Amino acid sequence: MRLLIPLLALAAMSAHVHAADAPARPKTALVIHGGAGFVPKDSISPQELKAYHAALNRALDAGNAVLQGGGTALDAVTAAVVVLEDAPQFNAGKGAVFNAKGGHELDAAIMEGHTRRAGAVAGVTTIKNPVKLARAVMEHSPHVMMAGAGAEAFADSRPEIERVPNTYFDTDKRRQQLEKAQREEAAKGKREARTGDADAPAYFGTVGAVALDARGHIAVATSTGGMTNKKWGRVGDAPIIGAGTWGDDRCGVSGTGWGEFYIRNAVAHDICARVAYRGDSLQAAADEVINKVVPATGGDGGAIALDRDGNIAMPFNSGSMFRGWIRPDGSRGTAIHEAE
Template identity: 45%
Template sequence: MTLTNIRSNNNAPLRLVIHGGAGAVQRDKLKPERERTFMKVLTQSLHAGHAVLAAGGSSIDAVVAAIVIMEDSPVFNAGKGAVFSHEGNNELDASIMDGATHMAGAVAAVTTIRNPIRAARAVMMHSSHVLLIGRGAEEFAAEQALEIVEPSFFYSQRRWDQLQKAITKERIALDHDLETDSWEENNDKHGTVGAVALDCHGNLAAGTSTGGLTNKRFGRVGDTPIIGAGTYADNHSVAVSATGTGEMFIRTVAGFNTAARIKLQNMPLTEAADHTLAEIATIGGEGGLILLNAQGDYTMRFNTSGMFRGAIGNDGIAYTGVFSGAESLAACNTSD
């Protein structure tokens, strides 16, 4: 199973592709038991989204189902596993987009919504807006009967310890030039989660969710809730979810420009993703992209040492991986 440009031979492909973020993942720093935990959550996410697609559900619902699993796991920097801001808060962002209608929804800097991706979908489906932030987004989510939790729900000792180290070093944790003794200390580099899906109607959708940066200040928001930057979907080109240095993905309008290269220049998926990542690299950024088109072709590209990722198709077999190389995307049993 190769990593890029994988195509379904079925006339009516169902496809779900996910990521758990890209960053400085080192083979010798990622302990086997920790890697198994990541792969287990990715596999659960793939099966949750695939169950929606296999039942005839929409790509939007599949994306939400897949991301909710990752938001509810403490291992990724999204939802339950979110990092802390400088002020000691967990400030969450998410977005979603429908490739058929170009409808989109997003929330940013929310602290009490258990699953921000569900709030993003609610913004898209039940409001005339695209992006809601902070307290207003939380009030809207409550009106939509979404699960509201105390801010302490998102607390984890590991993330709190990361914040204390970041404050001591007077840095924001997503500083890719910083040398660290442990990959775990920089886990927020690659914790953003995302999904792209293709349903039985041929419709695409994309979604992304994150806790942002450890020690972020002043209400900082990255690319995740920005439609066209961290998330984009268009049935006539591609669905995209991004992870990495958010400011650079915003400045390059990464999601939209990747889709534009495919739609306007007829560029292959892998080439389009690589062009975007190369552009991001020229301004000091790094990260990864997952892309999926309406024919079921997809690619997973990153310019970091690794990206947590996975894919599943009509056959229901989940494939997951972290590092580069065809051998690193392996099939996982449903019992994993």
């Protein structure tokens, strides 16, 4: 018995030493958005609210499964955004808004931070998951951005890209928003109208994801149907590298809002530049750009951001932003309105 006690103490001490010497678990993190805009709480039915949160959680699950399996940030953001593109609740893929002609024109971008590889597509009309085509542009072409018929011709060379009729993207809710926007446009005599009531909120939404993998690498993806009643092949910020989508070895950002102002202010890049060049914290950089720079020039919206330490920022100035997150400690959540 006298010998057993010291042996047990020695074993416990050895286990403690080994635990202390064990390498820390690599950090992974994921943050997603389903669009920013003013969506009053009383405009969302309990059934719709449940569907929104369920879709956000499915996207988190898809991206996090990649990360927890040791996969890349690039694969994680692709997986998360595909789920959001397939969810009719959001303005991307299946739930894309209608343009002025009653059709759909889709944009998407993807970027791998540590290599600065990027791919984007704009104005595509028959690509089920535009984020997949953006990734194909990045990985299988010498280009960064392709648009319209050319992008769809390139899609024909990629067997992994699924084509669908443009009507696949139709939803009743988006058609009602178009009809209302066009009635308002006609009544006000304006060239373009932005929707804005409880039935058809001013919803500019894109969907997006930013991920940090166990190797410390960051990737970003963004996808959108643009603005309701858009004309003349309008393209917003989502597929423009540096405007709505940006990733480097320190930081990644996906924006959502009034795209013209995100383009003019190079919003996604500006946030990460403040982190890299001025030493701002991610939160400070994102807050200043979204809540000061963008509104000062007349725009609104939000962004999700993630840095290489796993810090997450989700600022918005539009009243609401559909969003979800999984932090390095495993804590997670989804939210829509402020103070959630």
